[in-house]
Amino acid sequence: MVHYTILLIGFFVGLAVLGVDLTKVTILAGAFTVGVGFGLQTVINNFVCGLILLFERPIKVGDIIQIDTD
Numbered sequence: 001m002v003h004y005t006i007l008l009i010g011f012f013v014g015l016a017v018l019g020v021d022l023t024k025v026t027i028l029a030g031a032f033t034v035g036v037g038f039g040l041q042t043v044i045n046n047f048v049c050g051l052i053l054l055f056e057r058p059i060k061v062g063d064i065i066q067i068d069t070d
Contacts, residue, residue, distance in 0.1 A: 012025070
């Protein structure tokens with residue numbers, strides 16, 4: 001993770017040295033991050049639900065699970 005952070009900082013420094021306006025790059029990166037956040041929303045939700053099931057153990061061996069088939 002530290003490696004990627006250093007690469008990202010180096011990338012931004014390189015763009016600044018070349019004279020690229022970093023405001024536009026920052027806005028584009030923010031929009032990309034929001035898009036990825038919306039895309040991963042379901043995955044993160046399922047992961048958190050799995051952790052809750054793992055730690056609370058609401059279902060035990062021998063429990064009968066009934067599913068409504070309406």
